[in-house]
Amino acid sequence: MTKTLPRTQHEITGLLEEWSGGNQAALDKLYPLVYEELRRLARSYMKREAKGHTLQTTALINEAYVRMVEQKNVHWQNRSHFFAISAQIMRRILVDHARRYLHLKRGGGAKKVSLDEAMIVASEKSEEVLMLDEALENLARLDPRRCQVVELRYFAGLDNKEIAAVLKISENTVMRDWNLARAWLYQQLAGAG
Template sequence: MDTPESLTDLIRLAREGDSNALSRVFDATYPELRRLARTRLTPHARGLLLDTTSLVHESYLRFIHTGALKLNDRQHFMRYAANVMRSVVVDFVRERQAERRGGDAQQVTLDTHVADTAAAGEEEILKVHEALEELATYDERMARIVEMRYFAGMTENEIAEAFGVTDRTVRRDWEKARLLLAKALSR
């Protein structure tokens, strides 16, 4: 069987039920997804304990478990991948914080400040996530732009391509979103 040349063709095949097409979509985008994941995780790598490979692979597993792929093209795939990466990071942080709060583990007081830096980064991720949910009720595209920049590490040009708009539109939405998020996060 000949393999389609474009990612859009592979996405179409996956949408039509080709069982190998989704794997081929990830094979085709794996380097780009790793770059996005690495960009996203770099500022928090010290305290997050989630690496690039784990983030990409967990995202892949979530794609597989969602059932039918309802994507149209490369841009739609990249937007959706940013959303999935966001949910993986947020779920990971929530799970870590639940473990940190104790459960049935023995409580130990630390004298160092090492845990403070990890907790601060995780708290920031959860606050941004909550603020994004609030922003999405106001303007869905602005929320997706922040998601793609903050959680997937995409550039303005990559986001513009994914939405089919100009990079100027992305910059304008990014600036508005930053102001709204700053207000939401200061509460």
């Protein structure tokens, strides 16, 4: 990845706006920036976690948002977009870590993964994260919105109210979407296992 950091908040806000205006190229520029920031924050959170603090993905994304996006003239639109993209990125980060964690546990390439990175995904969830990621790929083809509900809830840690705000749907709809998506995913995983 080429070295693009640091960017000013102004630029990032601009990219978010361009993207919401339909400019896909803006997303390509935004993605690595948010990715790096979330990774960096996740690592520093892990260190704080060790000292007895708690860790929540939503808090993480919120912090990234506050750090990266201009806070004056905040458009709700920007925040929603930021969360949507962050959820995708968190999914990627967590899946990568789960994969590496399991690889590490099975004795491969131990030296490449530092301890704190490997521990970001709660170890017991590593298998679940990987299987779910795969099943979500299939769900996305069938039903992109419900896939996004799961992504926001499971990977970004948002609650139904926050998801409703990000997706601009009612909380009830979020709940129903969640029930349906979860049942479908469960069936997929049970069938696979």
